[in-house]
Amino acid sequence: MYSKEVMEHFMHPRNVGELADADAVGEVGNPVCGDIMWIYIKVKGDRLADVKFKTLGCAAAIATSSKVTELAKGMTIDEALELSNKQIVESLGGLPPVKVHCSVLAVDGLKEAIYDYLKKNGRPVSEKLVREHERINSEKCETGEHSHNGK
Amino acid sequence: MDNKRIYLDHAATTPVAKEVFEAMLPYFSERYGNASSLHSFGQEAKDALEESRERIAKRMNSGAEEIIFTSGGTESNNLALKGIAARKGKGHIITSKIEHASILAPCRELVNQGFSVTYLDVDEYGLVDPGDVAGALREDTILVSIGHANNEVGTVQDIGEIGKITREKGVLLHTDACQSFTKEELDVKKQCLDLVSINAHKIHGPKGVGALYIREGVKIIPQSQGGEHEKNIRAGTENVAGIVGFAKAAEITGGKQVGYMKGLRDQLIKGVLSGVEGVRLNGHPEKRLCNNANYGFEGIEGEALLLRLDMRGVACSTGSACSSRSLMPSHVLLALGLKPEECHGSLRATLGMENTKEEIDYAIQAIKEEVSNLRGISPFWKRKQ
Numbered sequence A: 001m002y003s004k005e006v007m008e009h010f011m012h013p014r015n016v017g018e019l020a021d022a023d024a025v026g027e028v029g030n031p032v033c034g035d036i037m038w039i040y041i042k043v044k045g046d047r048l049a050d051v052k053f054k055t056l057g058c059a060a061a062i063a064t065s066s067k068v069t070e071l072a073k074g075m076t077i078d079e080a081l082e083l084s085n086k087q088i089v090e091s092l093g094g095l096p097p098v099k100v101h102c103s104v105l106a107v108d109g110l111k112e113a114i115y116d117y118l119k120k121n122g123r124p125v126s127e128k129l130v131r132e133h134e135r136i137n138s139e140k141c142e143t144g145e146h147s148h149n150g151k
Numbered sequence B: 001m002d003n004k005r006i007y008l009d010h011a012a013t014t015p016v017a018k019e020v021f022e023a024m025l026p027y028f029s030e031r032y033g034n035a036s037s038l039h040s041f042g043q044e045a046k047d048a049l050e051e052s053r054e055r056i057a058k059r060m061n062s063g064a065e066e067i068i069f070t071s072g073g074t075e076s077n078n079l080a081l082k083g084i085a086a087r088k089g090k091g092h093i094i095t096s097k098i099e100h101a102s103i104l105a106p107c108r109e110l111v112n113q114g115f116s117v118t119y120l121d122v123d124e125y126g127l128v129d130p131g132d133v134a135g136a137l138r139e140d141t142i143l144v145s146i147g148h149a150n151n152e153v154g155t156v157q158d159i160g161e162i163g164k165i166t167r168e169k170g171v172l173l174h175t176d177a178c179q180s181f182t183k184e185e186l187d188v189k190k191q192c193l194d195l196v197s198i199n200a201h202k203i204h205g206p207k208g209v210g211a212l213y214i215r216e217g218v219k220i221i222p223q224s225q226g227g228e229h230e231k232n233i234r235a236g237t238e239n240v241a242g243i244v245g246f247a248k249a250a251e252i253t254g255g256k257q258v259g260y261m262k263g264l265r266d267q268l269i270k271g272v273l274s275g276v277e278g279v280r281l282n283g284h285p286e287k288r289l290c291n292n293a294n295y296g297f298e299g300i301e302g303e304a305l306l307l308r309l310d311m312r313g314v315a316c317s318t319g320s321a322c323s324s325r326s327l328m329p330s331h332v333l334l335a336l337g338l339k340p341e342e343c344h345g346s347l348r349a350t351l352g353m354e355n356t357k358e359e360i361d362y363a364i365q366a367i368k369e370e371v372s373n374l375r376g377i378s379p380f381w382k383r384k385q
């Protein structure tokens, strides 16, 4: 069902964890199946010096979050904002059609982290990013937040 | 044991037992006759067919002539529901919210045709309250269909109690016994059953063979037309080799194996519940199939867990939304009252008579480790203080 690359990233995800000194974090949830991704970024100058993630979701969700952090790490903010879910899917050797939404979530998580960073630091946010932010929030999963914590 | 594969998905299907395979073999290229033919080739097949029918009947205390062979559980369920509905023409059907798709889909179709269907709730363990069946009966109720044991959570219904009620009211009772056949008591007389669906591949028989018990005197409209096979109820040349295998499987399963599987099941349930935090058992603590364990793990997703376990050779299944095409969680878990996020981390392990204690130990260890690994990636898992 999954490509070799997806399975490889799923079994050995890169950049797992929280960044203690993160500059920003993007928290996104999937309204369809109820999955959650948190993407942490550390910015130095204009570049993403470090990117980490935590994901509650299927193999595709874990693999795409791993891939997005791997690709984004070292990119400038502008470059990272250009990353598309299509690129993620392609670099993972494809995804089953029902799993493409997981890659959208990964890219959205990164965008949200960058949005959060720009806002916090009083830096200009492009109109396009504002629109993306609004879309992501209108789609956001509402059930996961309180219930997935392992009380 | 690292290269070994451990199959814990017997609710999906089982390996064909050696004895079953051997019993079937002659019926492919030696005794290959058509059971409807008058010559000796045909009669050999006919004899095998009728002998098999008797053996299967014995396992549910029915008459041989009350057994109709089909292509499996799906066909048996369709035939029971649509066949009775067609016979009655109109009316009301009672079923439950946790039935197999091969019950729920025909029910939806019958609703389109003008029948009305009541889907009974179940309690948090998956039990149908027989009192609810009594309460839902109407003047125009033509059929009650309640599965004997659930394929996902393994809950076993008090089918005999339900049978008392339906028999007293003169309403037909059908039960889908695909998961329980040879594992739980099945006695069509004692339990007052009118129609029973069973199949072979859940009991170490071949895929594509099943049967429908239809109590003597119960009239049903065939759902496929053609020759005069199976008392004119189910046309089509009988799958003799498959049916011989089915009968053999019915004969060699059950008995002592049930106690053996219960032991392994309890080991599997206890091992995981005591070794992992943030886990629940889905289904009933006691009224449960001898081979079913179904867990809900907090903070992780079932498909991911299933695939991680598969990489370690342990084959299970899940009711998580991510694992289904519709991206909807299992309708069974939802009916038990689980919230969608509680269905998320579900894992079903269903064992079989060929599993060993060592395999279960290995599986428990793999589950513990992979749950912990995935929680290490999850944003919603913090170790308890």
Ligand SMILES: Cc1ncc(COP(=O)(O)O)c(C=O)c1O
Binding pocket: B011, B012, B071, B072, B073, B074, B075, B077, B100, B102, B147, B149, B150, B151, B176, B178, B179, B199, B200, B201, B208, B209, B210
């Ligand atoms: C409870 C139940 N009913 C019906 C079926 C369908 O049977 P079959 O696969 O033989 O069509 C299954 C299994 O697939 C089942 O578990």
Ligand code: FES
Binding pocket: A030, A033, A034, A035, A056, A057, A058, A059, A060, A061, A098, A099, A102, B321, B322, B323
């Ligand atoms: S996270 Fe649910 S389908 Fe991928």
